[in-house]
Amino acid sequence: MKRINLDDVSQLQAHDAADMLGAIYKLPEQMELALDLMKRTAVSLDRSRVKTILITGLGGSAVGGDLLRTYVGDTCPVPILVNRGYTMPSYVGDDTWVIAISYSGNTEETLSAYEEAKARGAQLTAITSGGELAERARRDGVPLVSVPSGLQPRAAVGHLFVPLLSLVQKSGLVAERVEEMEETLQLLRDMRDELAPTAQTAHNLAKQIALRLHGKIPLIHSSTGLTEAIAYRWKTQINENAQTLAFAHSYPELNHNEIVGFDVPSELIERVEVIALSSTFDHPRVQKRISITMSEVLADARCGRSQLAARGESALAQMFSLLLIGDYASAYLAVLYGLDPTPVVKIEQLKKRLAD
Structure with missing residues (x-):
């Protein structure tokens, strides 16, 4: 080689x-686009009933939930948990805010968890770029945050994290930290030129x-x-x-x-x-x-x-x-290693076999 x-x-x-490297470089722009999107997005939620926030997703879509949990978990008055699976924990009910997040909108585990959360009477919100999750959210009257498509889920971390953060801030459960976001965006702009x-x-x-x-x-x-x-x-x-x-x-x-x-x-x-x-x-x-x-x-x-x-x-x-x-x-x-950082052949192979 x-x-x-x-x-x-x-x-x-x-x-x-x-162009995975290009997607990484554009992280600050992703976050800025997401901030602009969320300025025009209202939160439909009965905060008085919320005792738990549960973010359900897999892979790159779930990462935003992990980041949210570790960033504001110590100041949020209710637990923030991340669910990676087909089913909902037994405590999920009408006092749970379930945020279903799937960048593609077609993650089968997330779709399954969404349906179970809906059946349990949870307050639901969906974040996706489209696919089946968007269709179900529109059909069910579930609040939907539509993010830009066209990336690998793991390369869309800015599009997926900022809406989560904005939602919990708009709900009043977590205080806004405008200065922290401004510092972060400037730091990322400075650092990316050092790492590009x-x-x-x-x-x-x-x-x-x-x-x-x-x-x-x-x-x-x-x-x-x-x-x-x-x-x-x-x-x-x-x-x-x-x-x-x-x-x-x-x-x-x-x-x-x-x-x-x-x-x-x-x-x-x-x-x-x-x-x-x-x-x-x-x-x-x-x-x-x-x-x-x-x-x-x-x-x-x-x-x-x-x-x-x-x-x-x-x-x-x-x-x-x-x-x-x-x-x-x-x-x-x-x-x-002589590899293209974008294709995930084994994941696609598994999805195909599961579909068969």
């Missing part, structure tokens, strides 16, 4: 036929991470809370974009099990690359745990390891700074 030079933009373009294909590896953190992960098994660590969803996002982006295995775990739980597993077999441990995502919003004891684990506990482990600090001041900015780096790194890793 021809050796890949990440600083050769023509090589990147040759491998990125569907035209930025040379010597000054491009995402390319450097991709090179470090090449030929390795990525293990992404985070803190329970703000960066937890981001670590999982890194894992799934590496899975789908780079078509390779990756794993994620969080502090402090991993200090009670995983750290003991870095001894044998040595030939496997040598292929592991640990990246610990950190934020100033991490609990002080977790910050200490990360430091001790990375510098002392794993000092003799034969794996690679590094720590990546979030950028920005606000919680939202720090979340999305790490997300953007991970999205770019996963796409560059795909190119290093």
Whole structure:
């Protein structure tokens, strides 16, 4: 296989036929479009009845729910949960706000969960670019947020997260954080030029991470809370974009099990690359745990390891700074493996067989 030079933009373009790198670059514009859309979108909800918010979705469509949960979960007066499956938990009823989210509108698990939530009398909202979910929402008189189509669900995170955030803000359950959003958008605009294909590896953190992960098994660590969803996002982006295995775990739980597993077999441990995502919003004891684990506990482990600090001041900015780096790194890793980061052949194969 021809050796890949990440600083050769023509090589990147040759491998990125569907322009995943371009979609990543446009994340700030996605979020701005979504903000504009939600200014014209009303919320139809009896807030007094809401005891739980349940976001039901799969894959890239569910990521927005994870981000919402970790971003505002500590200030929202009711639990925010994410459901990934065909059925609804037993507690779902008329006091549950169920937000069904499917970028394509045809995710069979989400459609099944939607029908069960409707039968249980839950208050429903749908977010989709079209498909069957949009048709059912219109038929049933369910509030519908229609987002732009044409992307892979995992590349539409701005279109999917911002409507979720706006909905809970418009409901009055969570306060608006306008300044945090403004900071986040500006930070993403600044960072994308540092991480884009035209930025040379010597000054491009995402390319450097991709090179470090090449030929390795990525293990992404985070803190329970703000960066937890981001670590999982890194894992799934590496899975789908780079078509390779990756794993994620969080502090402090991993200090009670995983750290003991870095001894044998040595030939496997040598292929592991640990990246610990950190934020100033991490609990002080977790910050200490990360430091001790990375510098002392794993000092003799034969794996690679590094720590990546979030950028920005606000919680939202720090979340999305790490997300953007991970999205770019996963796409560059795909190119290093000689792959196009957009197609997900195995997922399409599975969907076809299920349809048959």
